[in-house]
Amino acid sequence: MRALTRPRIHPATRTTRIAATTLLCAAVAAGAAACGPFADEAKGKPAGPFAELTGSQIAEKAFAATRTAKSLTLTVDLKSADEPTKGYLSLDAEGKCAGTLTFDTVNTAELVKADDKDVYLRFDEGFLRAQVEDESPEVQEATLKELKGRWVKTPVSDPDSKDMTALCDLESLLSAFEEGATGISRGGETTVDGHKALALTEPGDAGESSTVYVATEGTPYILKIVTKGGEEPGTIAFSHYGKPVVAKVPAPKDVVVTD
Numbered sequence: 514m515r516a517l518t519r520p521r522i523h524p525a526t527r528t529t530r531i532a533a534t535t536l537l538c539a540a541v542a543a544g545a546a547a548c549g550p551f552a553d554e555a556k557g558k559p560a561g562p563f564a565e566l567t568g569s570q571i572a573e574k575a576f577a578a579t580r581t582a583k584s585l586t587l588t589v590d591l592k593s594a595d596e597p598t599k600g601y602l603s604l605d606a607e608g609k610c611a612g613t614l615t616f617d618t619v620n621t622a623e624l625v626k627a628d629d630k631d632v633y634l635r636f637d638e639g640f641l642r643a644q645v646e647d648e649s650p651e652v653q654e655a656t657l658k659e660l661k662g663r664w665v666k667t668p669v670s671d672p673d674s675k676d677m678t679a680l681c682d683l684e685s686l687l688s689a690f691e692e693g694a695t696g697i698s699r700g701g702e703t704t705v706d707g708h709k710a711l712a713l714t715e716p717g718d719a720g721e722s723s724t725v726y727v728a729t730e731g732t733p734y735i736l737k738i739v740t741k742g743g744e745e746p747g748t749i750a751f752s753h754y755g756k757p758v759v760a761k762v763p764a765p766k767d768v769v770v771t772d
Contacts, residue, residue, distance in 0.1 A: 561702060562711050562729035568697035572713055575727040579735045580687055582606075585754045587680060591747035602680055603753065609760040610681035616640075625664070626681055627760040632674045633664040633768065664763040666770045700724065705736040706752060717743060 563571045579585075584605035591598045602612035602624070610626040620640035625633040636644075641660055645653045667674045680686065700712030703726070710726040717723065721743035726736045737750045 562709075563699075563727075563733075568699045568713050571699070571711065571727055571733070572697055572725060575713075575725065575733050575735050576687060578733050579751065580684060582683070582734065582754050584609075584756055584758050585683070585734075586612075586752045586756070587683075588750040588752065589680065589747070590749075591745065593745055593747075600680060603756070603758045603760075604681045604683060605758045609758040610678060611758060611760040614677070614680075622677065623664075624677060624681075625760050625762065626669070626678055627762050629669055631666055632669055632671075632678055633666050633763055634674075634677060635662070635664045635763075636660065660769060662767075664768045666768050671771075702729065706750070708736055710736050719743060721746075 563574075566574065584603070586603045587600065589598065589600040589602075596616060597618055598614065598616055599618075600612060600614040602610060602614075604610040608626065608629040611624060613621055613623050615621045620643055621637045622640055623635040638657065638661060641657055642653065645656050648656075669675070669678065697713055697715045700714050703710055703712060705726045705728075709729045711729050713725045713727060715723050715725075719742065721741065723738065723740040725738050728734045728736050732754070734754055735751050737748065739748045740746050
């Protein structure tokens with residue numbers, strides 16, 4: 514009967530941070546101290562944005578800038594064959610986070626984290642049914658009756674909460690870039706959601722490649738990371754830098770408190 518008061522978090526959520534970090538790590542690593550020759554260096558000093566920097570140096574600059582952002586929005590589309598995940602989350606440096614996560618293309622959870630104490634999760638019917646699919650019909654219907662349309666409140670320290678809020682911690686996601694990467698080359702200039710950008714590309718193994726798009730006007734924030742090929746293809750877009758995060762705590766009547 515645990516599902517009546519504390520639904521088991523869908524197994525896919527436990528790999529969300531791993532998948533996202535894998536995608537990011539495959540793209541580029543900030544802080545590269547010693548890298549080999551780059552394609553842009555071999556061709557001489559390039560023209561255009563960041564003309565004096567190599568691909569690795571631009572990447573380092575972009576990840577450093579992104580770490581200092583007071584707030585931003587992540588749009589995640591991970592195309593893993595086993596556990597595809599989509600998400601739209603706004604987060605800030607004060608601990609606020611709000612948005613939605615969809616697993617296996619059909620099971621959606623809404624998330625509100627207004628501080629570093631509690632997280633509120635609201636699951637759609639498909640998600641709830643997935644948690645109790647092995648239970649009796651009576652337990653399944655009782656779970657839906659209690660939780661459908663309501664928010665489940667859990668402490669941020671709860672393991673399931675940590676799984677669900679992994680993408681809310683930008684510093685944790687970007688911390689994987691302390692180790693260096695080689696082979697990052699400058700690409701062409703383009704636009705991402707109306708913002709001018711420079712593409713940085715790193716080829717991978719077995720036909721995999723990753724491209725990081727860096728803003729060329731204003732602060733050199735990361736705008737998008739796209740990984741193609743391999744086992745974890747996908748896209749993470751970064752937007753709405755500096756915009757306030759709306760993370761409104763649900764009304765008490767709409768909340769179920771877990772043990």
